[in-house]
Amino acid sequence: MGSTYSTDTTDASGSSSLKNNDDVHNGNGFTPQEAKYLSNLCDLLRRETQQKSSEYSCLASVWKYSHLLALDELTSLSSPNDVPNNIEAHFMQQYPQQTELIIKRCQQLDIIVSSSSETLRAASRLSNALQHIICNNDGGGNNHFLGFVSNMIWRHGSGCNQHHTLDFIWNVCTLNNDATVSAASELSSEDVISFCCQTAALLHYMLQNEDAFNLQLMELYEPRDIPSETSIIKAVTSSLNEYVTKTREHEHNFAGYGVTNNNVASSGNDGVEGFITKREFSEWQRKIVADLLHCSVVRIFEVLFFPPELPPTHLNNLPQNTKNSVFRKYSRPFPILESANEFTSKTAKKAGDWTVISSPVFGTNAKSEGTSGNANDSSSSVTALLSLPIFAFTSISTTKFGGKWHRLYAGADGWTFQKLEHAIMGYDGPTLLVIKASSKQLDTVTLGAYTAAKWERNKRDFFGVPDCFLFQLVPTLRVLKSLPKMGTRGGHYMYFHSNTNTQNLNPSKKDELVEGLGFGGTVRTPRLFVDCNLEECRASSKDTSFEEGHLGVTPSDDPFSSAFSPSGGASTTSSLHIESLEVFAVGDSETIMKGFQAQNHHRDIADSTLRNARTVDKAAFLGDMRNGVIETKAFAHRGQVDGRAHGCLKDDGKANGI
Numbered sequence: 001m002g003s004t005y006s007t008d009t010t011d012a013s014g015s016s017s018l019k020n021n022d023d024v025h026n027g028n029g030f031t032p033q034e035a036k037y038l039s040n041l042c043d044l045l046r047r048e049t050q051q052k053s054s055e056y057s058c059l060a061s062v063w064k065y066s067h068l069l070a071l072d073e074l075t076s077l078s079s080p081n082d083v084p085n086n087i088e089a090h091f092m093q094q095y096p097q098q099t100e101l102i103i104k105r106c107q108q109l110d111i112i113v114s115s116s117s118e119t120l121r122a123a124s125r126l127s128n129a130l131q132h133i134i135c136n137n138d139g140g141g142n143n144h145f146l147g148f149v150s151n152m153i154w155r156h157g158s159g160c161n162q163h164h165t166l167d168f169i170w171n172v173c174t175l176n177n178d179a180t181v182s183a184a185s186e187l188s189s190e191d192v193i194s195f196c197c198q199t200a201a202l203l204h205y206m207l208q209n210e211d212a213f214n215l216q217l218m219e220l221y222e223p224r225d226i227p228s229e230t231s232i233i234k235a236v237t238s239s240l241n242e243y244v245t246k247t248r249e250h251e252h253n254f255a256g257y258g259v260t261n262n263n264v265a266s267s268g269n270d271g272v273e274g275f276i277t278k279r280e281f282s283e284w285q286r287k288i289v290a291d292l293l294h295c296s297v298v299r300i301f302e303v304l305f306f307p308p309e310l311p312p313t314h315l316n317n318l319p320q321n322t323k324n325s326v327f328r329k330y331s332r333p334f335p336i337l338e339s340a341n342e343f344t345s346k347t348a349k350k351a352g353d354w355t356v357i358s359s360p361v362f363g364t365n366a367k368s369e370g371t372s373g374n375a376n377d378s379s380s381s382v383t384a385l386l387s388l389p390i391f392a393f394t395s396i397s398t399t400k401f402g403g404k405w406h407r408l409y410a411g412a413d414g415w416t417f418q419k420l421e422h423a424i425m426g427y428d429g430p431t432l433l434v435i436k437a438s439s440k441q442l443d444t445v446t447l448g449a450y451t452a453a454k455w456e457r458n459k460r461d462f463f464g465v466p467d468c469f470l471f472q473l474v475p476t477l478r479v480l481k482s483l484p485k486m487g488t489r490g491g492h493y494m495y496f497h498s499n500t501n502t503q504n505l506n507p508s509k510k511d512e513l514v515e516g517l518g519f520g521g522t523v524r525t526p527r528l529f530v531d532c533n534l535e536e537c538r539a540s541s542k543d544t545s546f547e548e549g550h551l552g553v554t555p556s557d558d559p560f561s562s563a564f565s566p567s568g569g570a571s572t573t574s575s576l577h578i579e580s581l582e583v584f585a586v587g588d589s590e591t592i593m594k595g596f597q598a599q600n601h602h603r604d605i606a607d608s609t610l611r612n613a614r615t616v617d618k619a620a621f622l623g624d625m626r627n628g629v630i631e632t633k634a635f636a637h638r639g640q641v642d643g644r645a646h647g648c649l650k651d652d653g654k655a656n657g658i
Contacts, residue, residue, distance in 0.1 A: 028146045029155035035146060037326050038305065041069050042145040044087070045134045056113055056120070058134070059127035059304075063109050063206075064088075066307045067102040070326045071095065071318075098314050108213045112205040115220055116229075122198035126300075129172045152301040154294070162282075165293050169195065170278055186275040189244070193237045197229070197388065200296040203333050204386040206303055212384035222368055222385050231474055232388040236289070236395075239477035243284040244276050288479050289395040295402070296395075299333060334390050335405045336382060337365040340423075340585065343406070343596035354382070357407055360436050360580040361446055361473070363387045389446075389473060393432075396471075396479060400430065400450065403588040406596075410582045417498055417516070417532045421457060424583055426602025428454045429595025432584045433517075434473075435530065437537050437576035439553045445576060446473040447539060447551050449519045449528055450586075454598075457496055460513060461523065464493030470519060470528055470546050476554070480547040492545040494519060495526050520545040527551075530581065537578050542571035552576055 030038065041062075048061045068091055092099040113123045133148050150156065151164035173187050173195055205212065205220075214221050285292050309327035339355035358364040367383050393401040408431065409423035424431065433448040452467035466485075472478040485491035495518040518526025520543040527543040528551060530536075539551035552574025585595055 028143075028150040030146065030150065034326060037069055038146055038149060039142040041065055041305070042134060042142045044069070056123040056127040058131040059123055060106060060109060062130060062304050063307070064102065064106050066305055067105065068099075070307055071098065095318070097317070098310060101310060101314055104210060104215065107215055107218070108208075108210070109206065111213050111215075111218055111220060112202060114218070115205075115224055116198070116201070116226060118194055119198045119201055122195050123202060125172045125195065126199070126202075129168065149301065149305055152298065153305070154298055162293060165297055166278055166282055169293075169297065186272070186277055189240045189274055189276045189281075190233070190237045192276070192281060193240060194233055196292055196296045197233050197236070197391070199300050200333075200391050201229075201386050201388075203296065203300040203303060204391075205384070206300075207308060207330050207333055208384045220384070222383060224385065225363065228363070229386070229388045232392055235474045235477045236392060238475065239288055240276060240281065240284050241274060242476060242478075243288070244280045245273065247280065247283070288477065289392075291398040291402075292395040295333065295391070295398055302328070303330065334386065334394055335401070335403065336387075337362060337584075338404065338406045340406045340408050340596070343593075344600065357410075359407070359410070359582060361434055361582070362389050362405075392473060392477060401432075401586055403586065404592045405432075406585040406592060408583045408585050411534070411580055415534055417534060420517075420534065420581075420583070421496075421498065424455045425457060426454075426599035426606075427585060427595050428598035429585055429591050430467075430587050431455070432586050434582045434584065435537055435576075435578060436580040437552075437578050439574065439576055441553065443475070443553055444579075445475065445552050445574075447471060447528070447537075448473075451494055451519075453494060455494070455496055458498065459495075460497065462492040462495050466493070468493050468519070470549075470551060472549075472551050478549050478551070480549045480551070482546055483544065490545045492520050492522070492526075492543070495523065497523075498532055530578065534581060535578055537576045538573055539576065540571050540573045550574075 028035070044065050045058070045061055048065070065087070068087055071091065088099065088103075091102075113120050134145060136144065151161045152168065154161040154165075169192060170185070170187065173191050174185075201224075212221060213219075306326055306328045308330050309325070337357040337359060339357055341355050354365075356364070356366040358366075363383070363385065365383055367381055390401070390405070408427060409420050413419055413423065430450065430452045432450050434446065435448050436444065436446050438444050447470070449470050450468055451464055453464040456463050466482045468482050470478075470480040482493060483490050497513050497517075498515050513523050514526070514529065515532035516526075516530050518529040520527030521529070521540060525540075526538075527540045527546065529538045537552075541550045542548045550572065553576075585592055587595070
């Protein structure tokens with residue numbers, strides 16, 4: 001919803017499936033038609049970049065000419081020399097409707113770039129790097145350009161091309177883009193993270209439909225939430241700095257045993273805090289946010305060089321020769337929040353119906369009042385804003401979090417453990433628990449857990465599968481993965497227990513198990529625990545089931561602080577007050593569908609059992625009452641009325657009762 005583009009040719013990760021058929025003519029992985037298109041594009045861009053008109057002119061030129069040349073097979077255009085100097089006027093004369101749409105998309109890019117100073121900075125850097133690549137052909141014609149595009153869109157796979165993406169980012173974030181940057185050169189961690197996040201913002205808004213843009217005022221209809229975006233950028237940057245600091249400390253401690261820190265020793269900043277090497281960034285990225293590069297830099301190059309297809313309304317008067325079109329179909333790059341009502345509601349829903357959702361962590365899925373939207377089209381009421389918290393999860397794993405997000409439970413549904421239990425039980429699929437909480441020091445923390453296993457009630461022990469992890473989103477992004485089970489150690493993944501659903505034959509005997517839900521630790525002190533009142537959350541820094549790391553308030557070095565952590569490696573615990581709690585069903589469409597089907601089946605069985613329990617055999621019930629099995633005075637009158645007993649008078653026995 002809210003996106004112009006369908007998902008027909010997208011893979012499981014949500015990226016466009018660039019055609020890679022058997023008719024590949026060179027080592028770059030492009031078909032002859034794609035190679036011809038990219039060569040023509042490079043020639044046009046090389047001619048255009050000599051006339052720089054703005055800070056991001058090269059980026060704007062790529063966006064415009066990639067659209068125009070995507071009509072190549074429809075206009076029989078063979079090379080740039082066959083086109084008049086004003087190629088835009090050439091297409092306007094032959095295809096005015098399509099050219100006007102392309103001009104609008106160029107105007108939309110202007111709006112996107114100007115929506116934030118940081119986005120403008122990222123676009124300018126991206127544009128300068130592109131201009132350097134386009135103008136530098138190394139005497140090899142356009143092969144250098146084709147190789148660059150192939151590497152940047154990972155045509156040969158992430159394993160082959162990820163280092164090319166890192167090289168590009170390091171050059172982009174260097175003041176002098178013409179300089180050769182060595183692997184040991186350090187850059188500001190905030191600079192690198194900001195570039196990736198702003199590139200993702202460019203990608204997100206470039207794939208929105210025209211309802212998101214006010215072309216008259218040249219602005220977004222919905223202003224971006226810059227403070228929220230900034231907090232996530234800081235959280236991700238803090239995660240990178242934390243990882244690098246621990247890594248350097250570890251290497252320093254082992255320096256006496258022949259281990260040297262090559263990352264720091266040869267750097268110009270000598271290991272200054274807040275500055276990182278390419279290797280350090282790569283190691284952190286692979287461990288914490290494995291898909292950060294793919295869902296930002298890589299995908300924006302796909303969209304730039306293989307533009308989004310034209311909507312069906314603009315294809316009516318064009319020749320139907322789209323088999324080898326360089327236009328691509330793209331899905332919305334990052335998910336939006338959806339309700340579980342679509343699958344769980346008993347009432348029939350009309351096509352296009354959707355439920356407005358507002359999340360304290362991820363924002364809303366609806367446009368704010370007063371923004372543009374077609375009242376007859378529900379999709380136009382869906383927000384076009386980027387939720388950077390959702391982008392952060394997509395960066396952790398596109399496979400897990402790049403598909404659908406359906407909210408199973410929120411505090412607004414009823415702030416009771418029973419409501420939570422009803423919402424999540426029976427759903428057979430991956431879920432994401434998200435908690436926003438505060439400490440006594442009023443520090444706000446967002447944390448939770450992901451699990452691929454379904455929830456089970458009152459197992460009186462742990463359950464689940466290793467495909468789960470604990471996380472903290474803010475103030476510092478942390479991902480604490482599950483540890484392999486070693487004999488009886490570990491394997492304590494999920495826990496769910498409530499005495500309200502346990503039949504205890506001896507009410508006076510107190511259940512020793514803690515009431516609530518949790519992950520890791522023990523049944524008495526789970527590592528991450530939510531109590532049955534949904535008021536308190538406790539989070540510890542260490543157990544045998546998940547990686548070590550602080551969740552909640554980071555321990556203080558001040559011995560008089562309540563968050564003080566003594567030396568010696570002891571586990572520390574944060575006690576937090578829950579402000580909001582949400583559970584989301586996440587995964588691709590098929591996974592979501594199967595999960596809700598299992599939940600509906602689970603609820604049907606529960607309802608049937610309840611109905612059977614309420615159904616009474618009336619004849620057996622009356623018989624039990626007569627025989628005294630059920631104590632009652634309903635039939636006592638038969639032996640008392642008018643002195644009669646068993647149908648006979650008590651005095652003389654002469655009268656027979658009827």
